[in-house]
Amino acid sequence: MTGGLQRVASTILLVGVSFLLTALILWVSGYRVGDVFSGVIQGSMTATGAATSSIRWAIPLLLIGMGVVIGFRAGFFNIGGQGQFYVGACSALVVTLGWRGGPAPLVVLCGTLAAVIAGLTWSLLPGYLRVRFGTDEVLTTLMMSFIGALVLQYLTAGPLRNPSGTGQTAASERIPEAFRITDSSGVSATVLLLVGGVAVLVWLLLERTRFGLAMTLVGRNPTMARWQGVDVRRVGLVNFALSGALAGLAGAVELYGPAGRLVTGFSPEVGFTAVVVALVGLLSVGGTVVAAVFFGGLQSAILFLPIVTDLPPPALVLLHGMVAFLVTVKFRAVRLRRTGPASEAPTG
Amino acid sequence: MTVPSSPASAGVPAVRCRSLGVSFGSVRALHRVSLDLAPGRIHALVGQNGAGKTTLAKVLGGLQAPDTGDVHIAGREIPPGDVRAARAAGLAMVHQHFSLPPSFTVAEALELTAARPGGRPLYRRNELHRRWRDDVAEIGGEAVLSTRIRDLPVETRQSLEIVRAMAADARILMLDEPTALLTPAAIDALFERLRRLREDGVTILVVLHKLREVAAVADTVSVLRDGELVLGPNEMSEVSQGRLSDAIVGPASQADRAVGVEAAPGAEQQTLLELARVSSRASAFEPGLGGIDLSVEAGEIVGIAGVEGNGQRSLVSVIAGLNAVTEGSVLLGGTDVTRAPPARRRRRGLRLVPFDRNSEGISRRAPLWLNQSALRLIGRRRRRLPLISLRQYKRQAATEMDQWRVRYDAVTQPAESLSGGNVQRLILSRELAPGLQVLVAAQPTRGLDFSATSFVRRSLRGLRDAGAGVLLVSSDLDELFELSDRVLVIYGGRIVAGFEAPYERRAVGDAMTGARR
Known part of the structure; x- marks a missing residue:
């Protein structure tokens, strides 16, 4: 598998180049690059609570990223994770606040289920349009994300707004402490077990079931899959449903875990970063876990840096964007090379 | 309106070419083609698929530079492959699409x-x-x-293409298979237009497939076969339809002795595939089926002959379950599968060799083992746990590919690394695995070299002898005659004739071109 090694190496190289470019821009702008990068190390690993914080941010990235991996496997560019994540969190919140007297395990279970179903529905609509009418899912899933963000805004600013809230942004009431599955650090054995279990299940589905192989076949060549008797539409629908379910689940974990309430526009980029996570993870389950932890660390560092340097918070988003940019370019280039006229070349 | 002919242009052919040769790699598309087309007439160019008609039209129109030879239009030499020069000389083209x-x-x-x-x-x-x-x-x-x-x-689009071509005051109009997508009435209207253009002194070269159409519109006819001009341009009045058919399909070859094939010993009469009055909707490129009756018995190869684009694709797609049937029923082994999804038909033992092996038969970027295992993904589940062993899949794929002598290095290499013949072996290794009842093979030897071709043909015969049913769709008459127990001719989405060995090439050719109905 030298091809695989090569791909891993080139991705690591890309991330390295992104760091260099970011360093260059920071240096040109007059910041002390050494301080910034030691801040990154502290903020993501060595400072008190930094490692936990990295994991906390990795969790939603990982769950949504798994959905992206599943989508890509069958050839779908489902980038609506953000909206699916929001409606998932919203549904869990509605269930929880609506049934706050219920027994904690049952309420959390129902809330999580509601989140999964909501995310699934949010994804299935563009999915149906895609398999039935060939509507470009990049556009529809993206648009659904905006609607999802508006749903969140409506709920937190409207019916579920905490009337005694003092913050500048609208937020919901807190859910009762008994329903939380982590403290505010966002990491607990339950959550780690859940996320680990999801990763294993997704891996088994993609790599060790006939349905997973059928998805691969559809992703590589839907025409051939059709001739082989694979129900391409069904595969597509299930695929979208799974992606959405995972993003919805991430929403529930966010609510019951670190957040405890929903704030308008919380984690505004997690769904899109998850796409980059999946791409950096080479669209494999294992790679995505690693990439999620890496980007989780980055997110943690972004929040930590203003404490130790004079760097404004958006400065590190630059690094983020750089990685996203380079990885996307690489991905598109590979795709073009494969589908372009020069596709006669044997293995790449 | 009189024909505007100056003394200088009188007697100069509208189009003249000398010993044109074009090769694509090892394929000889045109070989020493010399042709003079007199001005102010309708010239038909006919020939089988791959005979070089479109290539010739492209060379004359300056879209394709010839390897050898030259082209003169209205007496002027056109630099090889110069579209503008050809246009400036008064030539306009209407393309197939x-x-x-x-x-x-x-x-x-x-x-x-x-x-x-x-x-x-x-x-x-x-x-x-x-x-x-x-x-x-x-x-x-x-x-x-x-x-x-x-x-x-x-048909209006078609007419518009002509309007566009004529807008630049073209004096020579070339049309590449303009009738392929038209209804009979629209074809008549098109021919009427061509005749009116001729009245105005325009020279017309039209590529046609069907002899009836040639007879209806052309003044002269030329025939290409395997890239060579084998007849013409001859006045239509001078050539009989029989001679044209012969020129198109070529001289009697060995297969024409029509050995026939002895029936498989001991195979009981059992209908494995049956289509009863099956109709389907037309696609963008093909007529739909119009009430097809067809059956394939155990131990028999039924050949489907026809000029491409007469419903072969619709037929295979309808059997595969990829196209909907509007009327009639499809039976597999006696069970009605008219509404059954493709997977259920596959489980009933239907196997397919699709028309285009690289896009329909394999997934070029997927690894060999996955390509080989595709049918196992839709088979009935035997175990309770849904998990599978990839190692077992890969091992089985390797075993089956080895049996069919697919040459490869590793089962994980992508299918695009295989040669055409090897790809076909891979497809056969998958489709001809145990469980097969009926094989529908579409153009199974197209583009294959000699040894791969004979391998595929041997495999089909072996299947038949083992008691399976085979429906062989091919545009290669030699292949059909050599392999088939019966040959049916498809024309315009209908079965218009049936033949049994010994085959009479001319009769089959006539039926294919619609000369006989």
Whole structure:
């Protein structure tokens, strides 16, 4: 598998180049690059609570990223994770606040289920349009994300707004402490077990079931899959449903875990970063876990840096964007090379 | 209107070419083709698929530079592959596939794509319509100018292509298979237009597939076979249909001795595949099926002959379950599967060798083992746990590929790394695995070299002898005659004739070209 090694190496190289470019821009702008990068190390690993914080941010990235991996496997560019994540969190919140007297395990279970179903529905609509009418899912899933963000805004600013809230942004009431599955650090054995279990299940589905192989076949060549008797539409629908379910689940974990309430526009980029996570993870389950932890660390560092340097918070988003940019370019280039006229070349 | 002929142009052929040769790699598309086309007449060019008709038209039109030989248009030599020079000399082409932008209105499309002199960069709508009004007089007048191309019926689009070609005052018009998509009535209208153009002194070269159409419209006919001009241009009055058929399909080859094939010993009569009055909708490229009756018994190879585009694709797709049946029923092994999804038909033992092996038969980027295992993904589940062992899949794929002598290095290499013959072996290794009842093989040897071809043919015969049913769709008559117990001819989505060995090539050829119905 030298091809695989090569791909891993080139991705690591890309991330390295992104760091260099970011360093260059920071240096040109007059910041002390050494301080910034030691801040990154502290903020993501060595400072008190930094490692936990990295994991906390990795969790939603990982769950949504798994959905992206599943989508890509069958050839779908489902980038609506953000909206699916929001409606998932919203549904869990509605269930929880609506049934706050219920027994904690049952309420959390129902809330999580509601989140999964909501995310699934949010994804299935563009999915149906895609398999039935060939509507470009990049556009529809993206648009659904905006609607999802508006749903969140409506709920937190409207019916579920905490009337005694003092913050500048609208937020919901807190859910009762008994329903939380982590403290505010966002990491607990339950959550780690859940996320680990999801990763294993997704891996088994993609790599060790006939349905997973059928998805691969559809992703590589839907025409051939059709001739082989694979129900391409069904595969597509299930695929979208799974992606959405995972993003919805991430929403529930966010609510019951670190957040405890929903704030308008919380984690505004997690769904899109998850796409980059999946791409950096080479669209494999294992790679995505690693990439999620890496980007989780980055997110943690972004929040930590203003404490130790004079760097404004958006400065590190630059690094983020750089990685996203380079990885996307690489991905598109590979795709073009494969589908372009020069596709006669044997293995790449 | 009289034919404007100056003394200088009298007697000069409208199109003349000398010993044209074109090769694509090892394939000889044209070989020493020399042709003179007299001005002011309708010339037909006929031949089987791959005979070189389109290549010849492209070379004459300057779209393809020949390897050898030269082209003169109206007495002027055209530099090889120079479209503009060919156009300047008065030649216009109408291609096989429509090329007008679908979202444009007729007026916009004409202005954009037709080489009419005196254009301006900006127009008001009325001005634009005035500029093109006269040209579309015959196809609906001014009203049609504001219609979008995509909303036009096929025959109007076709006419529009001619309007566009003629807009630059062309004196020579070439049409590549203009009738392929038209209904009989539209074909008549098209021919009427061509005749009127001839009255105006335009020279026409039209590539046709069907002899009846040639007889209906052409003044002279030329036949290409395997890239060589084997007949013509001859006056239509001088050639019989029989001679034309012979020229098109070639001299009797060995297979013509029609050995036939002895019936598989001891195979009991059992109908494995049956189509009863099956109809389907037309696609963009093919007529639909019009009430097809067909059966394939155990231990028999039934050949489907026909000029491509006469419903072969629809037929195979309907059997595979990829196209819906509008009427009639499809039976596999006696069970009605008319509404069954493809997977259920596959489980009932239907196996397919699709037309285009690289896009329909394999997934080029997927690894060999996955390509080979595709049918196992839809088989019935035998175990309770859904988990599978990839190692077992890979091992089984390797075993089956080895049996069929697919040459590869590793089961994980992508299928695109295989040669054409190897790809076909891979497909056969998958489709001919145990469980097969009926095989539908579409163009199974197209593009394969000699040894791969004979391997595939041996495999099909072996299947038949083992008691399976085979439906063989092919445009290679030799192949059909060599392998088939019966040959049915498909024409315009219908089975128009049936033959049994010994086959009479001319009769089959006549049926294929619609000369006999």
